[in-house]
Amino acid sequence: MLHRKTHATRRRVLAAALALPVLASVAACGDGGDDDGSGSGKAVELSVFWWGAEERASLTEKALALYTERHPNVTFKKTWQANQGYFDKLATLTAGGNAPDLFQIDDNYLAEYATRNVTLDLNPYRSDGELDVSKFPESLYQYGVVDGELAGVAMGENTQGLVFDKTLLDRHGLPAPTTGMGWEDHIAWAERVSKTAKVPGTQDPSADYKAFWVWLRQQGKDLYKGKQLGFTEQDVTRWFELWKGARDRGATPPPDVIHEGNVTDISKQLVVTGKAATSWVWANQMPELKKNTDDELGVVAYPGDPSGQWARASMYLSVFRGSPHRDEAVDVINFLVNDPDVAQVLGTDRGLPSNMEVRRKLADAVDDPAMKQSIRVEDDLADKFGPAPSVPPAGHSDVKKELLKAAEEVQYGRQQPAQAAAMYFAAAKSAVGQG
Structure with missing residues (x-):
């Protein structure tokens, strides 16, 4: 599921075309068409930015280390901070064309960043099967769609x-x-x-x-x-x-x-x-x-x-449209939301796993009574939820x-x-x- 394709696809053509407006301002990062890690084995460092407490930082670092263990050519430049001031810093980075390849975002800002062409449309990856959301509740994956583009992938479900x-x-x-x-x-x-x-x-x-x-x-x-x-x-x-x-x-x-x-x-x-x-x-x-x-x-x-x-995306991971390593970044998202070993590491820190099969395995394995309560109440409500609203506007x-x-x-x-x-x-x- 996680192997990248080595040939040009409709997805790459679309992604490259969509990236052109942003890439004009970040030419120093590369032209976006040179896919360093699409099966070549060349070393790639992805920058990742998220907010949270120290415990979330520790869990996230363990999950990213697991990805590197399976893909030794991909390493991460990790940055995290408390929620306060996070979006101020993200705004500064994106305004200067220096946004991280991967960044955490929530429904307060997803539409704003999508309409400013900061986030990469992930729909082409989904269509090609390189981003699998087939085991998500449909309303959960749809809660990342802004003006027809899949701007972010739910890292977890919450209510x-x-x-x-x-x-x-x-x-x-x-x-x-x-x-x-x-x-x-x-x-x-x-x-x-x-x-x-x-x-x-x-x-x-x-x-x-x-x-x-x-x-x-x-x-x-x-x-x-x-x-x-x-x-x-x-x-x-x-x-x-x-x-x-x-x-x-x-x-x-x-x-x-x-x-x-x-x-x-x-x-x-x-x-x-x-x-x-x-x-x-x-x-x-x-x-x-x-x-x-x-x-x-x-x-x-x-x-x-x-x-x-409703089944709300607790938060998302998005890819910077101007990243020179878009394919690798999407592959990391696919790994984080679909791998059962990652779920064991992250638990419910970012909400219940979006992948329902992974969620069931986690529910069977967790020992924390409070975590079990979190899982149980959302499972109990699953058939009572109403349809998800659209992502909030800017x-x-x-x-x-x-x-x-x-x-x-x-x-x-x-x-x-x-x-x-x-x-x-x-x-x-x-x-x-x-x-």
Whole structure:
């Protein structure tokens, strides 16, 4: 599956043609047509850039070392850093024509980089069978398509997860939340937890775009409709009013603690610091959460109809369109997403393996109870997921930031829901270039 072809293919012709606009600015890197590693055995060094903590760096380096073990002529120049500042650095590198051959990206920026012709269209490789996504859920691979081009390959599948402190609930004889519980029912449950356990029942997710997005889909709407917003100012007002009501009933923490949950990293989420009985996170973050508490944790879908959730690409690997080693870079992606030995190395750090066969083998082999929970909840939801939305348009990261700002205006009582909703809607429209 991983052997590269030595003859010219339709895929190479297309890839080279697509690369011409970018290659004009990166001529020093080569003309892109000289395929150094297409079976010639010539030494190739691929630059790879990703974000994450030290553990992710260690796991990624082990996976890349496994590739080099099987392809000794290919080595890697590895660079990683924390999430903060990652995309600033990537933007600087691409603007100067010095982008890494392979880079990690997420759905906040995939459309932006694709529409700027930074990412290589991987469809020709898929058509030629050199990039195999046949064992991915179709909606997962489609979540990397931007304007008809496959701009990135999902490194893993993820979905939204409501994580709760099972030990706390059991101690007070309280029931656990369940998948399918309505939003009002969830708030009533959280109010009961607050009164009985003397711990706020739920983190307030009004600033969390993940929760807002699921809630919108359950109303028959979406965060985006094409390259425009898929919701109205009135929708935002209803969302803010829902959570103002929850705060007024004592179902959530006070504003300063809510803010802490809004801005902290995963290791300090309120469900593990004991400041709330639930946190709104990604399902694959269960292992990292569990490292930071002695309590037993559980995870279910977000409230409401679970079809509002979908098989989301946790993050992608993309190839720089101007890379002189495009074929090798694609081959590395193919290896990372389809090799079962790689899955044993990476685990669920970037989400569940996209390849369903590989995922099943991993599920049988893992010993970590929290990782098993992550796998189980997504498997349980697999037949309940709705269709994936399109990849968010350019400006998505600002849409998220503006929601946080507007929601906190309401959380702190500085604005009423309708005022903050108007402010947010105007800012969100501006972020996506909607007139």
